Amino acid sequence: MERRVVVGAGVGLHARPAALLVKAAAAQPVVVTIGKDDGAPADARSILSVIGLNARGGDEVVLRAEGPGAERALDEVAAIVAAEHGG
Secondary structure, three states: OEEEEEOOOOOOOOOHHHHHHHHHHHOOOOOOEEEOOOOOOEEOOOHHHHHHOOOOOOOEEEEEOOOOOHHHHHHHHHHHHHOOOOO
């Protein structure tokens, strides 16, 4: 299952937004990955992997998850990615 989401935070997935994303992904019953079209997907539970994506505000990222609970996991993680968090 896949979901495309635009990064809402002006600072991108750095600092606080990345930490919130990692926390939400770690709480899911399935593994969630995050990536950009021009690179390999990263484990959304890893702060270094998420920050390493260099996803900036307005960039589109792809979230993926498989298995029972994947749709709900993507809903929750996508909401964090799309939110306009402060830096």
